Amino acid sequence: xxxxxxxNHHVILSEAASLELGCNYSYGGTVNLFWYVQYPGQHLQLLxxxxxxxxxxxxxxxxxxxxxxxxxxxxxxxxxxxxSDTAExxxxxxxxxxxxxxxxxxxxxxP
Amino acid sequence: NAGVMQNPRHLVRRxxxxxxxxxxxxxxxxxxxxxxxxxxxxxxxxxxxQKENIIDESGMPKERFSAEFPKEGPSILRIQQVVRGDSAxxxxxxxxxxxxxxxxxxTRLTVV
Numbered sequence: 001x002x003x004x005x006x007x008n009h010h011v012i013l014s015e016a017a018s019l020e021l022g023c024n025y026s027y028g029g030t031v032n033l034f035w036y037v038q039y040p041g042q043h044l045q046l047l048x049x050x051x052x053x054x055x056x057x058x059x060x061x062x063x064x065x066x067x068x069x070x071x072x073x074x075x076x077x078x079x080x081x082x083x084s085d086t087a088e089x090x091x092x093x094x095x096x097x098x099x100x101x102x103x104x105x106x107x108x109x110x111p
Numbered sequence: 112n113a114g115v116m117q118n119p120r121h122l123v124r125r126x127x128x129x130x131x132x133x134x135x136x137x138x139x140x141x142x143x144x145x146x147x148x149x150x151x152x153x154x155x156x157x158x159x160x161q162k163e164n165i166i167d168e169s170g171m172p173k174e175r176f177s178a179e180f181p182k183e184g185p186s187i188l189r190i191q192q193v194v195r196g197d198s199a200x201x202x203x204x205x206x207x208x209x210x211x212x213x214x215x216x217x218t219r220l221t222v223v
Contacts, residue, residue, distance in 0.1 A: 034211055043202060044154075044214040090154060096209045098167060099144055104153035 004093050006102035013081050014110050021076040021105050023091030033074040034092040035065055038104075044090065050074065061085070083111045115205050116185075117215035124193045124222050132188040132218045136205030143186045144212065145178060148200045157201075160186060193222045 007022045025031065035047040048059025055067040065076045074091060086109045091102040116135040124130050136143050145157040156170040160180035171178065175193075180186040190197055200219050204212040 032209055032211070036212075036214075043216045044204075046211055046213075049211050088153070092212065094206065094209055094211070098159055099142075099204070099206060099212050101146070101154050101156065 004091055004100045004102040006089075006091055006105050008105045009103070010106045010108070012108045012110065015083055016080045017109075019076070019078040019081050019085075019107070021089055021091075021107070023074045023076065023102060025072050025074070025091075025093045025100070027072075027093060027095050027100075029095060032094040032096075033065075033067060034094070035059065035063070035074075035076050036090040036092060036101075038088040038090065040087070047076070047089070081107070081109050083109045085109050115203060115213050115215035117201075117203050117218050119218060120216060122218055122220045124220065126194055126222055127192050130190040130193050130197070130220055130222075132190075132201050132203075132220070133185045134188070134203030134205075134215055135185040136203075137213055140205035140207050140213075142206045142208065143180050144204045144206075145186075145188050146202045146204070148202060148217075150199075154202065157188070190220075193220075195222050198222045 003026050005024045033050040036044040037047045038044045047063050048057050050057045050067045058064045063078050065074055067074050089105045093100045118133050141161055143160045146154040148154050158171050158178045159167040163182050175191045177189045198221050200217045202217045203215045206212040
């Protein structure tokens with residue numbers, strides 16, 4: 001069965017620290033990949049997406065993600081986090097037939 | 112192009128009543144997804160629908176829950192005989208085929 005795995009459930013960082021959140025998926029075909037962010041009390045918003053082309057994708061607010069096809073991974077990165085990045089982050093895969101979401105990673109940034 | 116519209120935003124029901132949650136997808140989107148989010152937990156997939164068809168309902172409880180996406184009108188998630196454990200935020204998302212999902216603001220259901 002298709003699935004999306006986010007290995008980090010809770011991450012706590014100090015401001016200016018670097019961030020990397022892992023995401024792996026299991027699906028053998030072509031996929032579109034996404035990272036969504038959910039700030040406290042709000043709905044999910046798109047952070048970045050990968051459909052094709054350059055596997056290093058840049059999103060909003062300084063986030064980027066790298067698609068490594070051989071590893072079925074789409075890890076999210078940010079060189080220097082801010083307190084305002086405190087949120088829940090969800091990795092998602094669209095196989096063309098269905099969307100699959102990871103269980104989310106809660107990021108807390110300490111000022 | 113209006114975003115995904117969910118209503119009501121907040122819904123309070125007494126135990127045993129029915130809760131009806133509505134989701135109007137973005138224009139041109141034929142795929143609708145419903146998710147449940149419990150406090151301090153992630154998104155739990157419930158059901159995936161296309162117009163007039165339930166594609167995957169593997170995340171739906173077998174009893175009391177049902178969903179539809181009629182040819183005309185919004186998608187409806189119906190919870191019959193609600194219990195306290197049904198209290199959660201219910202999010203709807205829509206997408207075109209293969210595209211990104213856009214989320215609604217959610218309906219926060221409280222069962223008292």
